[in-house]
Amino acid sequence: MEIFDNLALGFSVAVTFQNIFYCFIGVLLGTLIGVLPGLGPVPTIAMLLPITFGLPPVSALIMLSGIYYGAQYGGSTTAILINLPGESSSVVTAIDGYQMARQGRAGAALATAAIGSFFAGSVATFLLAVFAPPLADLALKFGPPEYFALMVLGLVASVALASGSVVKALAMVVLGILLGLSGQDVYTGTPRFTFDMLELADGIEFVALAMGVFGIGEIVRNLEDEHTRTVMVQKVKGLLLSKEDIKRIIGPILRGTFLGSFLGILPGGGAILSSFSAYSIEKKISRHPEQFGKGAIEGVAGPEAANNAGAQTSFIPMLTLGIPSNPVMALMIGALIIQGIVPGPNVVNEQPNLFWGIIASMWIGNLMLVVLNLPLIGIWVRLLTVPYHILFPLIVGFCCIGVYSVNNNAIDVFTMALFGVVGYVLVKLDCEPAPLLLGFIIGPMLEEYLRRAMLISRGDPTVFFTRPISATMLGLAILALVVVLLPSVRRKREEAFQE
Amino acid sequence: MTRFVKNSKEVASGLLIVFLAAFFAWQAMGLPMGRAIRMGPGYFPMILAGLLGLLGLIVLLSGLTLRPVEEENATQKIGFRRWPWVPLGLITLAVVVFGLGIRPLGLGPSMGLAVFISTMASRRFKLTTALLSSFIMVAFSWAVFIKGLGLPLPMLGPWLGGY
Numbered sequence: 001m002e003i004f005d006n007l008a009l010g011f012s013v014a015v016t017f018q019n020i021f022y023c024f025i026g027v028l029l030g031t032l033i034g035v036l037p038g039l040g041p042v043p044t045i046a047m048l049l050p051i052t053f054g055l056p057p058v059s060a061l062i063m064l065s066g067i068y069y070g071a072q073y074g075g076s077t078t079a080i081l082i083n084l085p086g087e088s089s090s091v092v093t094a095i096d097g098y099q100m101a102r103q104g105r106a107g108a109a110l111a112t113a114a115i116g117s118f119f120a121g122s123v124a125t126f127l128l129a130v131f132a133p134p135l136a137d138l139a140l141k142f143g144p145p146e147y148f149a150l151m152v153l154g155l156v157a158s159v160a161l162a163s164g165s166v167v168k169a170l171a172m173v174v175l176g177i178l179l180g181l182s183g184q185d186v187y188t189g190t191p192r193f194t195f196d197m198l199e200l201a202d203g204i205e206f207v208a209l210a211m212g213v214f215g216i217g218e219i220v221r222n223l224e225d226e227h228t229r230t231v232m233v234q235k236v237k238g239l240l241l242s243k244e245d246i247k248r249i250i251g252p253i254l255r256g257t258f259l260g261s262f263l264g265i266l267p268g269g270g271a272i273l274s275s276f277s278a279y280s281i282e283k284k285i286s287r288h289p290e291q292f293g294k295g296a297i298e299g300v301a302g303p304e305a306a307n308n309a310g311a312q313t314s315f316i317p318m319l320t321l322g323i324p325s326n327p328v329m330a331l332m333i334g335a336l337i338i339q340g341i342v343p344g345p346n347v348v349n350e351q352p353n354l355f356w357g358i359i360a361s362m363w364i365g366n367l368m369l370v371v372l373n374l375p376l377i378g379i380w381v382r383l384l385t386v387p388y389h390i391l392f393p394l395i396v397g398f399c400c401i402g403v404y405s406v407n408n409n410a411i412d413v414f415t416m417a418l419f420g421v422v423g424y425v426l427v428k429l430d431c432e433p434a435p436l437l438l439g440f441i442i443g444p445m446l447e448e449y450l451r452r453a454m455l456i457s458r459g460d461p462t463v464f465f466t467r468p469i470s471a472t473m474l475g476l477a478i479l480a481l482v483v484v485l486l487p488s489v490r491r492k493r494e495e496a497f498q499e
Numbered sequence: 500m501t502r503f504v505k506n507s508k509e510v511a512s513g514l515l516i517v518f519l520a521a522f523f524a525w526q527a528m529g530l531p532m533g534r535a536i537r538m539g540p541g542y543f544p545m546i547l548a549g550l551l552g553l554l555g556l557i558v559l560l561s562g563l564t565l566r567p568v569e570e571e572n573a574t575q576k577i578g579f580r581r582w583p584w585v586p587l588g589l590i591t592l593a594v595v596v597f598g599l600g601i602r603p604l605g606l607g608p609s610m611g612l613a614v615f616i617s618t619m620a621s622r623r624f625k626l627t628t629a630l631l632s633s634f635i636m637v638a639f640s641w642a643v644f645i646k647g648l649g650l651p652l653p654m655l656g657p658w659l660g661g662y
Contacts, residue, residue, distance in 0.1 A: 051648065167554055171516045171554040174547050178523050181547075185530075188531070188540055190531065393593075394635075400594055400597040410599070411598075413594060414598050417595050421591055428582065429577070454535050454536060454537075
């Protein structure tokens, strides 16, 4: 079987001292920022992007992915112990996990979360290994019109599945694309939106935008209501699950894994949507739904499995099509570009070391996370006592040096300051900044494929609808928009996100 | 307040988006358009600016109503006065100071200043912790970025006798 050869290759790459080391650093950092509220994977990865310059591409990507799925683990720890979700995807875990902790079953909740995450992570990684290569092969047959349609579909789907106003999210995508087009035009060399500044000839730096919006903007938002966090940590004991518990969590973990794996592939999906849907499904099919919200172990197992599976499978569109499904994946693409690798279907075939190395490292990383999270839980709990007013100035410092070191150019620092303000204003106006980032990273590719498609078709825009694959994808995009904008669905959707 | 504004957040976002659309359209006007078969650098941006303007208008209109309303829902107000203006200003200032200082002053002083200014954004500012944080961060960035990663950054810039 080819897949076993490929996995063997992957493990030969991942099991070197250097890559195991970076994998460890990644999951360690991931757990750390997952535990610390107010610091998520997006700013952390953005801060570390410049540092990955000096690393070989495989090590860089292994470390950055470790941060992402590590954060899913760490976030659930705080959610369970102090009802403070370190990550938005563990909001659901806090509902029943914290109740379990209050009933003295914190150990069982933590163990459930870890087992669920580990199982889901392993299965989803396997799915990634199985489905990514054929998908990439399919994508290789795509011409410019198909690519354009695919990207439109990706952007629309990410908008449709995100929470909040669809029109605003679309506007953010378009704004992101416009910002992404800044700098010299690839075909003619004409500078666009540079205000005659030579420093902006290469366009707005992606890292500066991401760190401004998600790093600096987020800090100001956290400073809005600086309340005293009294940390009452429950004693953790009894990490072993009873037979009864194990019986109760098998179903939710399996369902969560498959639901999460599926939703993770969809743009805009990923970990957050997966955990929310898993929770509502478990509640619906449970024989005793009244226990939910009062410490039902199923309410921890399902969402935890789902968010980890979703985090893992969201790598599929990124690695095979070069299309990010969420801001973290957008940063991963940024990391690939920094390393001089063109994201897209060629990565699987031209960089097998990279592709299979990352996949193999995910198993190793998931295993490390179980070890890091269960026996060492005491250390993480102690970290919770670091107050935010000590933490945030250090984050500002890291953001500054990080963004400066990308190009050794002060303009990037000022760009970050500007987008910090922009990010904060957008959030205050209920405009989600995540679609903006996706638009920014996809924008230049979108324009290039549009131009190429129009060149082939001799300027005839119907080309997108006469070619079957592209017509199907654009049709799906339109359908998705229509469905989301229908009043009845709209109301349902709002309810779903409110839960 | 009896106004035709149903939701001031929507109105403000709509206005902002329309303004940005106009700005990008104005910038794109100076670029060669080309034709559909061979698009110039201004073609796609112009389409996008138009689309953005349209979306902005929809958002703007969705926040307005023909029937005057008495009071807005609390979640729909922008609440400018309750924005954390001081932290917002100080954090932005910290970043800008870093950007201005990094060349002439070098990494050490600009990092120290940036961290120190940021600490003032918290209501629980204490001079001792602020100085300590700044010092730790300067030492740390020296160890990691200059010694460890070997970034070509002087600790002290030309204004302070460095290179």
